[in-house]
Amino acid sequence: MGGTEHLAVRREGATLVLTLNRPEARNALSLPMLVGLYDGWLAADEDDGIRSIVLTGAGGAFCAGMDLKALAGKGMAGEQYRDRLKADPDLHWKAMLRHHRPRKPVIAAVEGHCVAGGTEILQGTDIRVAGESATFGLYEVRRGLFPIGGSTVRLARQVPRTHALEMLLTGRPYTAREAERIGLVGSVVPEGTALDRALEIAELVNANGPLAVEAVKASVYESADLTETEGLRRELERGWPIFDTADAKEGSRAFAEKRAPVYRRA
Known part of the structure; x- marks a missing residue:
């Protein structure tokens, strides 16, 4: 390819x-x-x-x-x-x-x-x-x-x-x-x-949630040049939406069910 x-x-x-x-x-x-x-x-x-x-x-x-x-x-x-x-x-x-x-x-x-x-x-x-x-x-x-x-x-x-x-x-x-x-x-x-x-x-x-991985990477880099206060604000803007994803729910469900999660970028 x-x-x-x-x-x-x-x-x-x-x-x-x-x-x-x-x-x-x-x-x-x-x-x-x-x-x-x-x-x-x-x-x-x-x-x-x-x-x-x-x-x-x-x-x-x-x-x-x-x-x-x-x-x-x-x-x-x-x-x-x-x-x-x-x-x-x-x-x-x-x-x-x-x-x-x-x-x-x-x-x-x-x-x-x-x-x-x-x-x-x-x-x-x-x-x-x-x-x-x-x-x-x-x-x-x-x-x-x-x-x-x-x-x-x-x-x-x-x-x-x-x-x-x-x-x-x-x-x-x-x-x-x-x-x-x-x-x-x-x-x-x-x-x-x-x-x-x-x-x-x-x-x-x-093996991790792809939306979470990409958001974490983006947060690390975009906050690098910010003050701590501004960086923490931007972190919430990046992080909170991840909790509302289907993948986040799947991760919690898989943990409770003691199985590997199946993430779908949703």
Whole structure:
């Protein structure tokens, strides 16, 4: 279903798995990959049967950042996608989760290199699992560049500012354990098992009421820039309607009857 030559798409039950699929270049971002990513985010949001998304990389790497030559569409790898980028000049930012937030939870499964643009995409995901040998970092300043994928805004909101600034200003690599320690990833698992763990987490998400899950995610993000008072007000606006849904009644009924709930997004 869907995908491009650099972005593989498959279903695992109620989970849509998007795989960055350019292993010969450590899954460096290309125009076909970005088009596939954006289409994948949209497909997940439009399909009520999909309750979660897992983002991972092929060949033992997550993403080594942007391939500027490929993004320019030079050569066969990107030629047929130039019209997409021309029609929507913001497409690459949406693909990288800078200007688009899927309403379904996005779980990152990271192995190997997750640097530069890879670390920037990571900041747009919701739950993050890393293999023991994963490497993170924002290398842009080492090349005299700027991490314009959102890191100077997002990173200090996701990890303590001192750690954000050290990562941004030194451009040094970070091990998976360091990334876990500062809070960039939630857990570290044995090498080669990040995808398995991400799919396990996705199954836990999928078992819950989808309307509740999506409302909780939306509430967390929309309240991030509000005062506590305003955030609590908005939480009630998001939360109270959930109690009136058929799914909420089904959840309570299933609990009383000691059975698994059957949610219908109603």
